[in-house]
Amino acid sequence: DAGITQSPRHKVTETGTPVTLRCHQTENHRYMYWYRQDPGHGLRLIHYSYGVKDTDKGEVSDGYSVSRSKTEDFLLTLESATSSQTSVYFCAISESSGPQNIQYFGAGTRLSVL
Amino acid sequence: DQQVKQNSPSLSVQEGRISILNCDYTNSMFDYFLWYKKYPAEGPTFLISISSIKDKNEDGRFTVFLNKSAKHLSLHIVPSQPGDSAVYFCAASPSGSARQLTFGSGTQLTVLP
Numbered sequence: 496d497a498g499i500t501q502s503p504r505h506k507v508t509e510t511g512t513p514v515t516l517r518c519h520q521t522e523n524h525r526y527m528y529w530y531r532q533d534p535g536h537g538l539r540l541i542h543y544s545y546g547v548k549d550t551d552k553g554e555v556s557d558g559y560s561v562s563r564s565k566t567e568d569f570l571l572t573l574e575s576a577t578s579s580q581t582s583v584y585f586c587a588i589s590e591s592s593g594p595q596n597i598q599y600f601g602a603g604t605r606l607s608v609l
Numbered sequence: 610d611q612q613v614k615q616n617s618p619s620l621s622v623q624e625g626r627i628s629i630l631n632c633d634y635t636n637s638m639f640d641y642f643l644w645y646k647k648y649p650a651e652g653p654t655f656l657i658s659i660s661s662i663k664d665k666n667e668d669g670r671f672t673v674f675l676n677k678s679a680k681h682l683s684l685h686i687v688p689s690q691p692g693d694s695a696v697y698f699c700a701a702s703p704s705g706s707a708r709q710l711t712f713g714s715g716t717q718l719t720v721l722p
Contacts, residue, residue: 528709530712535714536714537613537698537712537713537715538712539712540709540710585652585653589708596641596708597643597655598655598710599655600652601652602650602651603650
């Protein structure tokens with residue numbers, strides 16, 4: 496398994512509260528990604544990073560922000576959680592953006608916003 | 610508008626028989642395709658991939674076929690085993706930086722003993 500740790504694994508929070516999810520990797524990979532998984536939608540990209548302090552938006556970025564101050568850590572923040580952000584969140588890493596790029600995923604964080 | 614579609618939410622197959630999972634895409638810029646397998650409460654794990662310059666890639670019991678003109682790919686598992694029971698996601702990426710993946714909605718495969 497790729498060295499990817501997501502924390503927390505489970506979280507229950509209330510609407511309007513801030514939430515931060517952490518992804519930590521030990522592979523020294525350049526690229527890191529945050530996805531959410533919802534029934535009927537598969538996995539959808541929220542934000543991604545192509546280096547320290549270099550990030551960009553994905554398909555469903557509204558309501559989310561990210562930060563990457565070190566190669567190994569990629570944080571996803573919900574500034575004011577809403578019930579529509581109840582989901583399973585996955586972090587992924589990849590070594591390069593070349594043609595044979597493969598993304599490796601963490602175990603996920605299940606977030607419930609009440 | 611879903612650019613990657615898996616139209617079968619579920620598939621049941623007898624152990625030892627062939628499992629065929631299908632995936633369609635609409636974006637002509639996609640040039641690399643991947644299949645991931647996901648067990649409950651775990652992250653997706655990479656299974657097999659194929660570049661658009663090929664029409665077939667094989668790895669043990671798993672074979673992926675790509676039909677570019679039809680914008681269709683399929684994953685064949687033969688023989689199917691009970692441990693193959695999982696959700697299978699098709700994913701595609703375009704050429705360019707960061708290799709963002711677009712996923713299908715997944716197919717739940719159940720292999721019956």
